[in-house]
Amino acid sequence: MKKIFLVAYCLIAASVFHVKAQINLFSIEDEIKLGQQVAQQVESDPKNKILDEKKYAEAYRHLRRITDAILNSGQVRYHKEFPWQVKIIHNDSILNAFCAPGGYIYVYTGIIKFLDTEDQLAGVMAHEIAHADRRHSTNNLTKMYGIAALTDIVLGKNQNRLTQIAQGLVGLQFSRNHERDADNQSVIYLCNTEYEANGAAGFFEKMLQMRAAEPPAFLSTHPASASRVRDINAAARARNCTAKTSQKNYQAFKNSLPK
Template sequence: MKNLTKKYLIILLPVFLFCDTVRPFLISEEQEISIGNNLKNQISADSENYPPFKGDYRVTRFVDSIGAILAQNQKERPNLRFTFTILEDDSSINAFAIPGGHVFVYTGLLKEVENTAELAGVLAHEIGHITRYHGADRLVAGEVTGLVNQILFGDESTIAKAAASLLENLAFLKFSRNNEFEADSSAVVYTSRSGINPLGVRDFFLKLKRKYGDSQKIFEPLSTHPLLSERIENVEKIINRTPGIVSDSASFYSEKYLHIKSLLQ
């Protein structure tokens, strides 16, 4: 009996660790923002691993503006200041989010998507990982707590080193299947509230499935992904059961995006 209790405690502990009531005692929002800002600074300083976008300013402005609209339409984290940064790598059809409100998207993804709704779907999915604390929860639950403490309480030289190690570890990108379903749900909600067709995210998944297979490892390769077909089904289910959702085909905003895409060539 004793052993059984022990077993259950071990299994249940992570659930309690991540619940909303306990989280603020483990990592405050202020600390999450501080870690996020330090990681973002480190990314900016490391142009070898994170090559900055040097292309047309209109592309940057466009990604920023879509990101800002989506961020305004999330209600869960009003204190976060969201940023959207383009990284230059045409071979990477990827985007990622770090705790504290920072979203990064590669030029490979900008070239892969075909309309604003697809791009917005991906950005909203990344925002969802942040609003639902997916990355933040991993910072307090893994082998990286030592690095997190160094960032929070260290001096300037230690902070940069710890931030670099944390970026190498990438603990905050190892999401679960459930995390992915949750972020997809957020993508539907935030795009729809922004007047953008939420089917964009489904179309992006359909394209990935067609090109790279149902269990693709192109987009967010570190995450434990559900099959794309499951995610597509999940997105469609949410859209179908949510009244008043934007589904007008004009709200894909294809023409506007084609112009932006032409600036990337």
């Protein structure tokens, strides 16, 4: 009987732990505050050369046009709650994009210039929006630093930890489940837009071609694989998505960036 009781206790404890692991203890308001502080830290770092929005107004119009199409798909849960700030970092040597909690998205000029179509970039943006909308970042950061440490940052304490989080955000690795979830959500978001719903698959295919050479920064946090591409394509087919996208805007977007 003791053994049976012990086994039952362990199963219940494991179940409770699993449930708690899926619960995000941050409120939406605190998540936005954390994102604001992380964004300020990212933008104050001299290594991150944020493009001036007035000087490069056309580039920002293109990026926000793509972002707004996704946000207005009717599928983004926190469309109205999160601020959804989008900034461009001028660095042609980095093929990356990342999102801070609360929807603060940063895209490097390198990845914009590297991609071939607007569908591919829309896939990247949808994937990053999914990480924020599904609250993957605060889930991961809570596991890494603990809820108390993140709460201190929200309350304006522990500047050193804030700097550490901001610097590590580019290299923040998501779990396989989070990555699969973001891939699937990107299809759901894009299916209701003018873009190819499997835009992320085209992006990862292009990234896979580069893996034999020097792996892009994006691959260190978002590992690409043939199975991942197949899963994205299968999800798009299953939803019977159609697209009406025109690629003429993408070259204009590239031309609007600094040389």
